[in-house]
Amino acid sequence: MNDTLDEFKEYREKMNKKILASGNQQIQRFFNLDTRAYEPGALPSKTKELLGLVASVVLRCDDCVTYHVIRCEEEGVTFAEFYEALNVALVVGGSITIPHLRRAVERLEECKQLEKSSPKSRRA
Amino acid sequence: MNDTLDEFKEYREKMNKKILASGNQQIQRFFNLDTRAYEPGALPSKTKELLGLVASVVLRCDDCVTYHVIRCEEEGVTFAEFYEALNVALVVGGSITIPHLRRAVERLEECKQLEKSSPKSRRA
Amino acid sequence: MNDTLDEFKEYREKMNKKILASGNQQIQRFFNLDTRAYEPGALPSKTKELLGLVASVVLRCDDCVTYHVIRCEEEGVTFAEFYEALNVALVVGGSITIPHLRRAVERLEECKQLEKSSPKSRRA
Amino acid sequence: MNDTLDEFKEYREKMNKKILASGNQQIQRFFNLDTRAYEPGALPSKTKELLGLVASVVLRCDDCVTYHVIRCEEEGVTFAEFYEALNVALVVGGSITIPHLRRAVERLEECKQLEKSSPKSRRA
Amino acid sequence: MNDTLDEFKEYREKMNKKILASGNQQIQRFFNLDTRAYEPGALPSKTKELLGLVASVVLRCDDCVTYHVIRCEEEGVTFAEFYEALNVALVVGGSITIPHLRRAVERLEECKQLEKSSPKSRRA
Amino acid sequence: MNDTLDEFKEYREKMNKKILASGNQQIQRFFNLDTRAYEPGALPSKTKELLGLVASVVLRCDDCVTYHVIRCEEEGVTFAEFYEALNVALVVGGSITIPHLRRAVERLEECKQLEKSSPKSRRA
Numbered sequence: 001m002n003d004t005l006d007e008f009k010e011y012r013e014k015m016n017k018k019i020l021a022s023g024n025q026q027i028q029r030f031f032n033l034d035t036r037a038y039e040p041g042a043l044p045s046k047t048k049e050l051l052g053l054v055a056s057v058v059l060r061c062d063d064c065v066t067y068h069v070i071r072c073e074e075e076g077v078t079f080a081e082f083y084e085a086l087n088v089a090l091v092v093g094g095s096i097t098i099p100h101l102r103r104a105v106e107r108l109e110e111c112k113q114l115e116k117s118s119p120k121s122r123r124a
Numbered sequence: 125m126n127d128t129l130d131e132f133k134e135y136r137e138k139m140n141k142k143i144l145a146s147g148n149q150q151i152q153r154f155f156n157l158d159t160r161a162y163e164p165g166a167l168p169s170k171t172k173e174l175l176g177l178v179a180s181v182v183l184r185c186d187d188c189v190t191y192h193v194i195r196c197e198e199e200g201v202t203f204a205e206f207y208e209a210l211n212v213a214l215v216v217g218g219s220i221t222i223p224h225l226r227r228a229v230e231r232l233e234e235c236k237q238l239e240k241s242s243p244k245s246r247r248a
Numbered sequence: 249m250n251d252t253l254d255e256f257k258e259y260r261e262k263m264n265k266k267i268l269a270s271g272n273q274q275i276q277r278f279f280n281l282d283t284r285a286y287e288p289g290a291l292p293s294k295t296k297e298l299l300g301l302v303a304s305v306v307l308r309c310d311d312c313v314t315y316h317v318i319r320c321e322e323e324g325v326t327f328a329e330f331y332e333a334l335n336v337a338l339v340v341g342g343s344i345t346i347p348h349l350r351r352a353v354e355r356l357e358e359c360k361q362l363e364k365s366s367p368k369s370r371r372a
Numbered sequence: 373m374n375d376t377l378d379e380f381k382e383y384r385e386k387m388n389k390k391i392l393a394s395g396n397q398q399i400q401r402f403f404n405l406d407t408r409a410y411e412p413g414a415l416p417s418k419t420k421e422l423l424g425l426v427a428s429v430v431l432r433c434d435d436c437v438t439y440h441v442i443r444c445e446e447e448g449v450t451f452a453e454f455y456e457a458l459n460v461a462l463v464v465g466g467s468i469t470i471p472h473l474r475r476a477v478e479r480l481e482e483c484k485q486l487e488k489s490s491p492k493s494r495r496a
Numbered sequence: 497m498n499d500t501l502d503e504f505k506e507y508r509e510k511m512n513k514k515i516l517a518s519g520n521q522q523i524q525r526f527f528n529l530d531t532r533a534y535e536p537g538a539l540p541s542k543t544k545e546l547l548g549l550v551a552s553v554v555l556r557c558d559d560c561v562t563y564h565v566i567r568c569e570e571e572g573v574t575f576a577e578f579y580e581a582l583n584v585a586l587v588v589g590g591s592i593t594i595p596h597l598r599r600a601v602e603r604l605e606e607c608k609q610l611e612k613s614s615p616k617s618r619r620a
Numbered sequence: 621m622n623d624t625l626d627e628f629k630e631y632r633e634k635m636n637k638k639i640l641a642s643g644n645q646q647i648q649r650f651f652n653l654d655t656r657a658y659e660p661g662a663l664p665s666k667t668k669e670l671l672g673l674v675a676s677v678v679l680r681c682d683d684c685v686t687y688h689v690i691r692c693e694e695e696g697v698t699f700a701e702f703y704e705a706l707n708v709a710l711v712v713g714g715s716i717t718i719p720h721l722r723r724a725v726e727r728l729e730e731c732k733q734l735e736k737s738s739p740k741s742r743r744a
Contacts, residue, residue: 002498002622015598022601024579026281027586033277034591037215042204047171048212051178055216056592058179058468060681061556063595064216080166083644088172090647091161092179092188094466095654096430096676099683102635105642126250126374139474146477148455150653151462157646157653158467180468182592184309185432187471207272214275218590219282220304220554223311226263229270250374285587290576295543296584299550303588306551306716308433312588328538331396336544338399339533340551340560342714343406344428344678347435350387353394401529405522409711414700419667420708423674427712430675436712452662460668463657464675464684498622511722514729520703523710530715552716557680559719 005110008066038071046075050085057089057097057104065104073111082108129234132190162195170199174209181213181221181228189228197235206232253358256314286319294323298333305337305345305352313352321359330356377482380438410443418447422457429458429472430465437476445483454480501606504562534567542571546581553585553593553600561600569607578604625730628686658691666695670705677709677717677724685724693731702728 003011020028038048049071056064072082086104090097127135144152162172173195180188196206210228214221251259268276286296297319304312320330334352338345375383392400410420421443428436444454458476462469499507516524534544545567552560568578582600586593623631640648658668669691676684692702706724710717 012598015601018601018605019597022575022579024576024583026284026583027579029277029281030583030586030591031594033274033281034215034594036274037212041208042202043174043208047174048208050167050171051175051209051212052216054175054179055182055213058466059182059216059592061592061595064592078166079642080644083642083647084165084167084172085175087644087646087650088161088175089179090466090650091158092176092183092466092468094430094462094464094469095650096464096679096681096684097466098651098654099681101639102632105635105638109638136474139477142477142481143473146451146455148452148459150459150656151455153649153653154459154462154467155470157649158470160646182590183468185468185471188468203270204272207270207275211272211274211278214278214590216590216592218554218586218588218593219278220307220309220312220588221590222279222282223309225267226260229263229266233266282587285584289580290574291546291580295546296580298539298543299547299581299584300588302547302551303554303585306555306714307588326538327394328396331394331399332537332539332544333547335396335398335402336533336547337551338402338714339530340548340555340714340716342678342710342712342717343402344431344433344436344712345714346403346406347433349391350384353387353390357390398529398532401525405525405529406711408522409708413704414698415670415704419670420704422663422667423671423705423708424712426671426675427678427709430679431712450662456661456663456668457671460657460671461675463654464672464679508722511725514725515721518699518703518725520700520707522707523703526707526710526715527718530718555716557716557719560716 005066005070005107005114008063012063012067046072046077049075050077050081053104054085054089054092057086057100058093060093060097060100062100062103065100066107069104069107070111073108073115129190129194129231129238132187136187136191170196170201173199174201174205177228178209178213178216181210181224182217184217184221184224186224186227189224190231193228193231194235197232197239253314253318253355253362256311260311260315294320294325297323298325298329301352302333302337302340305334305348306341308341308345308348310348310351313348314355317352317355318359321356321363377438377442377479377486380435384435384439418444418449421447422449422453425476426457426461426464429461429469429476432465432469432472434472434475437472438479441476441479442483445480445487501562501566501603501610504559508559508563542568542573545571546573546577549600550581550585550588553582553596554589556589556593556596558596558599561596562603565600565603566607569604569611625686625690625727625734628683632683632687666692666697669695670697670701673724674705674709674712677706677720678713680713680717680720682720682723685720686727689724689727690731693728693735 016031020031038045038052040048049068053065053068053072056068077085086101090101140155144155162169162176164172173192177189177192177196180192201209210225214225264279268279286293286300288296297316301313301316301320304316325333334349338349388403392403410417410424421440425437425440425444428440449457458473462473512527516527534541534548545564549561549564549568552564573581582597586597636651640651658665658672669688673685673688673692676688697705706721710721
């Protein structure tokens with residue numbers, strides 16, 4: 001990994017702000033739909049974040065994987081659940097997903113580390 | 125759709141049988157891992173089948189979508205849950221997934237129809 | 249091709265109607281964004297439809313290709329322009345796109361044929 | 373499968389002819405490069421056709437798979453070699469490739485059948 | 497981004513030179529076709545570069561996106577046109593393209609910055 | 621490239637160890653199948669590694685490409701064979717694979733360099 005979780009978040013927010021300030025209203029609406037797709041409904045957010053995680057792994061997008069690893073963590077996905085979801089992604093998507101699995105696991109460890117060092121601040 | 129659910133199942137079983145009879149042991153083991161990935165563990169089968177469905181839609185494989193629609197149905201996924209999962213797939217994978225959404229919805233209707241006409245035989 | 253242009257359109261409309269009637273508001277909004285993305289703005293519709301065509305060819309979705317071939321035709325894309333756009337898609341996406349090129353060209357011919365047989369009705 | 377090997381070949385040739393007759397010289401050159409990529413060089417044609425087969429399976433293009441199955445057959449790829457190549461594709465590309473594996477195996481059987489019924493005519 | 501526009505260009509040129517010096521004539525010809533696909537013909541270069549940009553975003557290749565952002569800039573694509581093209585890519589390719597959108601926008605800003613600091617040298 | 625061959629190998633081994641220590645038995649079995657797919661059988665390892673290389677290029681995974689470049693080197697793939705395999709990947713996968721070709725060639729040079737500086741240690 002070339003950046004820390006904090007660097008990832010900072011870059012993501014900075015650039016999203018620029019995109020949303022561009023004046024292209026349709027992109028703004030897409031971003032809004034993207035956020036809402038993971039809100040609780042008939043399915044809880046936890047399940048939806050797992051869906052987002054697996055979709056990101058099989059489509060092999062590290063930034064999307066990082067984002068959903070963070071969100072899965074916040075939704076209380078356990079270690080065993082996390083690995084079972086990754087296994088579904090691995091079987092569906094094949095060995096080409098393994099480098100992304102490695103980075104997903106590294107991101108999970110970063111999340112756990114942050115959690116340990118300041119359990120409260122994370123949800124602040 | 126060019127084939128019915130029954131034709132789909134028949135072709136799938138016939139060809140899987142041939143592949144498994146080929147003598148290539150590693151392919152046999154892969155097929156075994158594929159089956160086991162959706163068995164209940166830390167995550168229930170229902171969640172795993174939804175993961176398989178969304179992965180299949182974003183990777184745009186109609187046969188895989190058909191298979192997971194059938195299995196989701198068997199696991200009791202509701203109409204609203206089904207559509208929320210498809211919405212996650214649509215947002216992640218974009219409009220290029222829409223033709224597969226159309227066929228997923230057609231398959232869902234076929235399942236419901238079969239269910240209605242012979243509710244018991246389906247699980248026999 | 250297994251279906252005619254008319255069959256394609258009929259199936260597409262029938263299933264879209266079902267999806268939009270499902271009550272999932274977010275999918276409705278996505279479909280709306282999809283339609284609006286090709287409306288004239290800073291770029292004319294013709295250019296946007298060519299963008300949609302090339303994106304569909306490199307992502308290798310026959311139904312999406314068919315849709316954009318029809319729309320390109322309506323926007324007055326010429327034979328030479330059509331082939332130059334397909335050439336960009338072919339170079340970017342490689343020989344794996346060739347089967348989709350073949351079907352795109354078949355669809356283009358169907359459009360021209362329909363045009364010839366009833367030039368007015370098409371725009372009615 | 374919706375078409376026989378003969379129908380596949382006929383459609384492919386008919387449409388390729390139209391594309392090459394379009395006057396777009398760059399597409400003609402691409403088609404030429406595509407043909408030449410599998411000619412013997414430092415690597416024999418047999419190995420190159422296996423490369424084309426595996427690339428086609430992991431990219432999940434049935435028509436490309438069919439084409440390379442036919443060519444592998446002509447290059448004398450054995451049953452065991454064929455399955456080992458498919459296994460590499462399956463492991464790299466995951467279960468999402470399985471429907472294409474089924475159709476690849478069906479195509480292989482069609483080739484063997486044609487071979488048996490008229491061993492000479494095939495190479496005529 | 498881990499490299500500047502200048503570093504990107506330098507690496508690209510250095511490695512392309514090595515590939516072209518390898519003696520593999522077919523790769524040389526492919527590179528030639530790649531360059532020529534964007535030359536003006538029935539469609540102007542500006543449109544073709546937009547096609548290349550959108551194809552690169554939906555196929556999610558940062559280096560290809562960077563290249564076409566630079567070229568679009570040179571062809572005079574406006575800010576609003578750029579965002580409308582990105583919106584087509586976003587709708588077709590889904591949220592999985594968003595990380596690439598962020599980097600595309602960063603590259604666009606780098607181009608604008610270079611333009612401002614030395615408007616003439618860029619075209620020298 | 622942001623990391624050397626040694627850094628690549630170290631990270632890969634460290635993270636694979638963590639994944640295999642997670643207790644998820646199915647992932648362990650998948651990793652085992654992945655290793656075994658390239659062992660000599662009806663096809664020699666050299667051919668299988670070339671299959672893995674081409675599959676990795678068309679699916680555009682740099683880490684997978686790096687891994688198979690190293691393995692191809694160990695199996696004695698010559699410079700000309702290497703480029704012919706890359707040409708098949710380029711033709712099948714299109715210009716979108718070119719950035720990966722550049723990095724593949726850089727990796728190949730790193731391998732040759734290591735070979736020269738300590739020809740024995742590499743196979744130790």
